[in-house]
Amino acid sequence: MAVSQEMMKGTVLPIILKLLSEKAMYGYEMIQVVNERTDGVLAWKEGTLYPWLHRLEQEGLVQSFWEESAGGRRRKYYALTHRGAAEMTRQVAGWHSLSRAVSVVLAHPLPT
Amino acid sequence: MAVSQEMMKGTVLPIILKLLSEKAMYGYEMIQVVNERTDGVLAWKEGTLYPWLHRLEQEGLVQSFWEESAGGRRRKYYALTHRGAAEMTRQVAGWHSLSRAVSVVLAHPLPT
DNA sequence: GCCGATGCATAAAAATCCGAGGTATGGAAG
DNA sequence: CTTCCATACCTCGGATTTTTATGCATCGGC
Numbered sequence: 001m002a003v004s005q006e007m008m009k010g011t012v013l014p015i016i017l018k019l020l021s022e023k024a025m026y027g028y029e030m031i032q033v034v035n036e037r038t039d040g041v042l043a044w045k046e047g048t049l050y051p052w053l054h055r056l057e058q059e060g061l062v063q064s065f066w067e068e069s070a071g072g073r074r075r076k077y078y079a080l081t082h083r084g085a086a087e088m089t090r091q092v093a094g095w096h097s098l099s100r101a102v103s104v105v106l107a108h109p110l111p112t
Numbered sequence: 113m114a115v116s117q118e119m120m121k122g123t124v125l126p127i128i129l130k131l132l133s134e135k136a137m138y139g140y141e142m143i144q145v146v147n148e149r150t151d152g153v154l155a156w157k158e159g160t161l162y163p164w165l166h167r168l169e170q171e172g173l174v175q176s177f178w179e180e181s182a183g184g185r186r187r188k189y190y191a192l193t194h195r196g197a198a199e200m201t202r203q204v205a206g207w208h209s210l211s212r213a214v215s216v217v218l219a220h221p222l223p224t
Numbered sequence: 225g226c227c228g229a230t231g232c233a234t235a236a237a238a239a240t241c242c243g244a245g246g247t248a249t250g251g252a253a254g
Numbered sequence: 255c256t257t258c259c260a261t262a263c264c265t266c267g268g269a270t271t272t273t274t275a276t277g278c279a280t281c282g283g284c
Contacts, residue, residue: 011210015217018220023223027231027233028231037217037220041212042213045273047234047275048272051233054233071230071281072280073230074232074279074280092218095218098154099214099215101153102126102127103211105130105146105150105154106130106208110134139263157241159244160242163241166264185249185250185261186262
């Protein structure tokens, strides 16, 4: 199995890791960024993202810390750990592999 | 939501429809074809494919018919219906949309 | 003072996948 | 002729995921 089931099921994991590799972010922010960058094609729900973040933290791929925003709201930032960075590389490579594979199948010419 | 949840979760549906748009195929054959075309990146299990085919037939997107192979084995062929062909177009477009969106996010340059 | 946006979180319900198992035939190997 | 592998179909149950819905709290604008 070149591509894990995780990879198959969603694009969530590689994207979370990629975003956090750019800079530390908080959950709400990630949802907005994804929405903006993909013009709404990917519209994450909170109920999807937060459980992922908690799991990733438990697995040691990300670390969290609280911070106070200018307005006074509490924000829980997440940052990649060393292991998380390594996993990010694997996941992104996995996505490209899957993407290529699917594209090949879908682009296959019709007979005659 | 530009992309259905179905689309997010897997690449199975667009691929099934695309394959059947090329020609009528039977389940076992589809598994082999996908495996070959993707060099094993996508390795479908029977437990995944057959339930999908049954569901698609129930929904009227595909039609099945039995045929005897030269060797004498029974094969259940599946073919796209008119509605299935329309859905195929939508699904393939959806995949491209998702693929592009994810690629944009994953390719985003790091800050300075 | 109230409402919408921000911001975190979880619980219940629905959906999905995979592993494992079951049936049956034909052909090759022994 | 018997055994085993590849072909070919199918389904069940557990494990995992996602969504829907909801709850709580704060801030800023009207």
